[in-house]
Amino acid sequence: MNRHPVSVVVIGVGNDLRADDAAGLEVARRLFEEPGIAVKVHGGEAIDLLELWRSADAVVLVDTVRTGEATGTIHRFDATSNPLPLPLQGSSSHTIGVAEAIELARTLGSLPQRVIVYGVEGARFALAGELSDGVQRTIEPVADAVREEARALLARQPPNRPDKPRRARPTTYGRSS
Amino acid sequence: MSGSESTRTIRTDFLARVEGEGAMFVQIDGDRVRDVKLRIYEPPRFFEAMLRGRAFTEAPDITSRICGICPIAYQMSAVRAIEDACGVAIDSGPIRDLRRLIYCGEWIESLGLHVYLLHAPDFLGYPGFVEMAREHPQVAERGLQLKKAGNTVMTLVGGREIHPINIRVGGFYRAPPRAELSALIDPLERAREIALATVRWAGELPFPDVRREPELVALAEPGRYPIDLGRIVSDRGLDIAPAEFDTHVVEEHVAHSNALHARLRERGSYLTGPLARYNLSFAQLSPVARDAARETGLGETCRNPFQSIIVRAVELVHVCDEALAIVDAYEPPDAPAMEVQPRRAVGHGATEAPRGMLYHRYALDHDGTILDARIVPPTSQNQLVIEQDLREVVQQNVGLPDEALRLRCEQAIRNHDPCISCATHFLDLTVQRG
Numbered sequence: 001m002n003r004h005p006v007s008v009v010v011i012g013v014g015n016d017l018r019a020d021d022a023a024g025l026e027v028a029r030r031l032f033e034e035p036g037i038a039v040k041v042h043g044g045e046a047i048d049l050l051e052l053w054r055s056a057d058a059v060v061l062v063d064t065v066r067t068g069e070a071t072g073t074i075h076r077f078d079a080t081s082n083p084l085p086l087p088l089q090g091s092s093s094h095t096i097g098v099a100e101a102i103e104l105a106r107t108l109g110s111l112p113q114r115v116i117v118y119g120v121e122g123a124r125f126a127l128a129g130e131l132s133d134g135v136q137r138t139i140e141p142v143a144d145a146v147r148e149e150a151r152a153l154l155a156r157q158p159p160n161r162p163d164k165p166r167r168a169r170p171t172t173y174g175r176s177s
Numbered sequence: 178m179s180g181s182e183s184t185r186t187i188r189t190d191f192l193a194r195v196e197g198e199g200a201m202f203v204q205i206d207g208d209r210v211r212d213v214k215l216r217i218y219e220p221p222r223f224f225e226a227m228l229r230g231r232a233f234t235e236a237p238d239i240t241s242r243i244c245g246i247c248p249i250a251y252q253m254s255a256v257r258a259i260e261d262a263c264g265v266a267i268d269s270g271p272i273r274d275l276r277r278l279i280y281c282g283e284w285i286e287s288l289g290l291h292v293y294l295l296h297a298p299d300f301l302g303y304p305g306f307v308e309m310a311r312e313h314p315q316v317a318e319r320g321l322q323l324k325k326a327g328n329t330v331m332t333l334v335g336g337r338e339i340h341p342i343n344i345r346v347g348g349f350y351r352a353p354p355r356a357e358l359s360a361l362i363d364p365l366e367r368a369r370e371i372a373l374a375t376v377r378w379a380g381e382l383p384f385p386d387v388r389r390e391p392e393l394v395a396l397a398e399p400g401r402y403p404i405d406l407g408r409i410v411s412d413r414g415l416d417i418a419p420a421e422f423d424t425h426v427v428e429e430h431v432a433h434s435n436a437l438h439a440r441l442r443e444r445g446s447y448l449t450g451p452l453a454r455y456n457l458s459f460a461q462l463s464p465v466a467r468d469a470a471r472e473t474g475l476g477e478t479c480r481n482p483f484q485s486i487i488v489r490a491v492e493l494v495h496v497c498d499e500a501l502a503i504v505d506a507y508e509p510p511d512a513p514a515m516e517v518q519p520r521r522a523v524g525h526g527a528t529e530a531p532r533g534m535l536y537h538r539y540a541l542d543h544d545g546t547i548l549d550a551r552i553v554p555p556t557s558q559n560q561l562v563i564e565q566d567l568r569e570v571v572q573q574n575v576g577l578p579d580e581a582l583r584l585r586c587e588q589a590i591r592n593h594d595p596c597i598s599c600a601t602h603f604l605d606l607t608v609q610r611g
Binding site: 017043044045047048050051096100103104107108109 | 290311314318
């Protein structure tokens, strides 16, 4: 049995010029120094995510979402075996969104063995606006949660078997303040 | 689909695979098309106002934000126009080669994106790329690989793959050493193989037998396929410098669209983009690209907009070849940028974005402050022809059921790869029959 280190990539998705849409990028930037974890920020088309996670065993994505929950609410979803639920799917102004990128990779067999998505509930998306207070307060707690998640994934035994099917449902953590 | 016997209405509330925001309206009386309107919203108008009062050095970075798909096109037209105003023309040498190289990267990325992600699902009968990928994973992978190759070029030369940060008036902030560019050889050679496979694959797709005769307008340069500079020529005798664009092309506002409609003065609508470039500069394509085109049965001219997917594939072969040739011959410039001193003048720049010609004009003050800017993107120029195409497509297929007609209309729009760059995309397609 080959044992290779589990490679874990954390990808912050968003746009620095669109206020709360920068949440994922802000979270990722707080993890740049984390040893053993590849941390990337992605502001382009979701289709390019397939390349960013192509060789990873596990990926943690952090993005801004709008589901109608209170600003700053943190959503966590395990997309390893199931598509993102509709409220977390969001939209893209270009070709495909994050949810479709995950499904595309699943279809093409290039999805990492573990896929965790963190969504930060945003409220403000104006051009050149700053993070809203609710999102600003959430950045550190999400960064802590993602760091913990990434470390746990990194410490995992390299899988030689497909993951057991797991019940997938969005977990909503309480709003941190 | 809904409506009474006399009036039928089709709506597409979320048309993916078109960049940006817009709506289309088709009205049919009996078997006659009464009205076709493509309504789109174009952000460049706001950018033109935003540019006023900014420094001449800021134009490439500000305008690159107009489009995430073709930022290089905006940067390149901007630097050409600013340099023109300052009396500088970088028409040869390593800085121009590097510019052309990164532009090739954008073409590979954008043409690959359009052929596979936006257009292919129309031909293979899928609502979107993800659905297509399920049954044609190899086709989907080819698209992803091309996009990746383009990204690699953009990142290496431009610093990052989207809104590159290495481009400035006069050249670059940093010119890569020769050894760095060598890293592009393998990905570009693989991309060329994929591009050749793309031409063969596209040539086998089913095409409606149509022929359109709009005036075709593109840049042209002796000995080179038009990408980063050239004179503006047409198949009906137009041959002008970019500085004359203003006097030959008028833009007018129409009530149903926020984008201005461009037309040639006293001549009317015209088409820019792959078909125009191909028809006007076939002889300048690389030999491999020309052979690939001939092998599919595509002649030296192509007047069927549905076959633009083959033309894009042929152009993909060409830009891979050209990028490889640039990498092979590259010697770094002595300095990454030429010094460009501002002066009070007006400058013009036109380059070929993947989807068509992009014109910029800037008026500068003595200190380089931008006094006025004009940007005419390809989609504004093509809008009238797209509407004319739609009218003919609807007229020729008026007997089709609504759903089939709607799909054919969408495909006809995508033939021209309109880029309606905007924060959200929403194309609402309405067909009314009365």
